[in-house]
Amino acid sequence: MITKKKVENIAKLARLGLSEKEKEKFSKELSAILEFINKLNEINVNKIEPTAQVTGLENVSRKDSSIKKTKEETDKLLSLSPDTKDRHVKVKAIL
């Protein structure tokens, strides 16, 4: 069961804003989904290794050097930002 209080806690962790009505709605819906995924408790998974990826590739690396971007490329990225100052992305004060 995912109570309204739990919904509030999850939303806080995920930085999601929710209305009171949405909290009620998601409490109901997420509880139903949770009940559904609890099906996995039927299986014995002792001694089974977890799978995080299926390719079998390991430690794919590249040379530790920066990739130079042209001004045209950086301009495009900056133009997507909602707020900039002197070619920097502007953020509200954190502290």
Add this chain to the structure above:
Amino acid sequence: MKLDKLTIKQANQGLKKKEFSSVELTEAVLDRIKKRNKEINAYLTISEELALNQAKRVDRKIKNKEEINILEGIPLAVKDAILVDGIRCTAASKILENYIAPYDATVIKKLKKAGAVFVGKTNLDEFAMGASGENSAFRLTRNPHDLERVPGGSSSGSAAAIADNQAIYALGSDTGGSIRQPSSMCGIVGLKTTYGRVSRYGLIAHASSLDQIGPMTKTVEDARIVFDAIKGKDIKDSTTMDSQNEESKIKIKDLKIGIPKEYFVKGIDPDVEKIVKKAINKYEKMGAKVMEVSLPHAEYALACYYIIMPAEVSTNLARYDGIRYGLSEKGENLLEGYLKTKQKGFGDEVTRRIMMGTYVLSAGYYDAYYLRAQKVRTLIKQDFNDVFKKVDVLMGPVSPTPAFKIGEKMDDPISMYLNDIYTISANLAGIPAISIPAGKIENLPVGLQIMGNQFDDEKILQVAKFYENKNL
């Protein structure tokens, strides 16, 4: 000749023989889009100017008697979750409503090099999360075979566009069935490749250990052409690799087909079952050997997926914070800005998945849900490893039902999730699978799913072609 109806192969031959120009072909497709998009809503953005410029360039090459590539001058549609430099890319989400892609996805770069013509970006469920297309934040795509029904999803617009001749071919992406299920419901061919054979660079991330881009086409032959053009190792996606066996020469007489008995239990529409079994029967008549097999953990795939996928969603979508790009709602402080941006920007299904993922990854629940699901994923993969020691391919349904009515499943997330019950395992195991048209229930198409062992993409394409050749 109705140019919009052509396949890639036919269009290529026509261009080579100068029966028509690339501009004429592109205009025929654009005319069809303009005529039909108000009703079908397959497209979110039409890139007419880009398309005509690309077509003109190809026509100049043809005029100068230069050789043209198989895809050169042929118009395609791209799911609006794949970036095309300079063209708006929304993922059908309000949070990216005004986002202009700043670079090309690797698959787009490859297709541009091959001379492709980009006519537009197709509708989808928001962030590719859904099985009906109804989760698009902008418009509802309708199934061209029945306007009261959904086209399937999440690659809803790409499937509807191909079924309605609004492009010669399309790209989709598949995380749990999002290429195959709409392909089945719209009566086209859709290929989900082995995880790692096609680069994900420039695909807006949904669940990264499951996502794959793939072709959606009118024929199996075309799917192979597009796959060959987009596949291969990419330095920008470190999960990609080249395959060692890029050709399949299996003969129908040597083909061993496995029928997973778990795919024909309660829940499947009896008419879907009949069509799928009839298609398999045709293979048997052609000389293939058919045998029943078992995937003992198949019944756990959906629950496993609905833990792993949301977990990855919750991390991937944390980037939409309104700071570097996308919708940005102002707040009194940083936190309030985040809360408002996400509340306004994300639809219900996206919010549900972020919350579910956050929950299963949170302290105290990680072992019980996420780690357990990863272990079950091992068992599901093991099932396939075992079964492919005995058979070459597996065959079964794509989706338990044909296209359903608009609105029918929107209030019940779990009944919507059940649509993917036969497609999800291939993503969890990273194996290739294709949907090909197998028949119709009245006017509603039903697909046959063919699954292969990891890296056997070419083999399943060849096996699918046996059926296509027989039914031409």
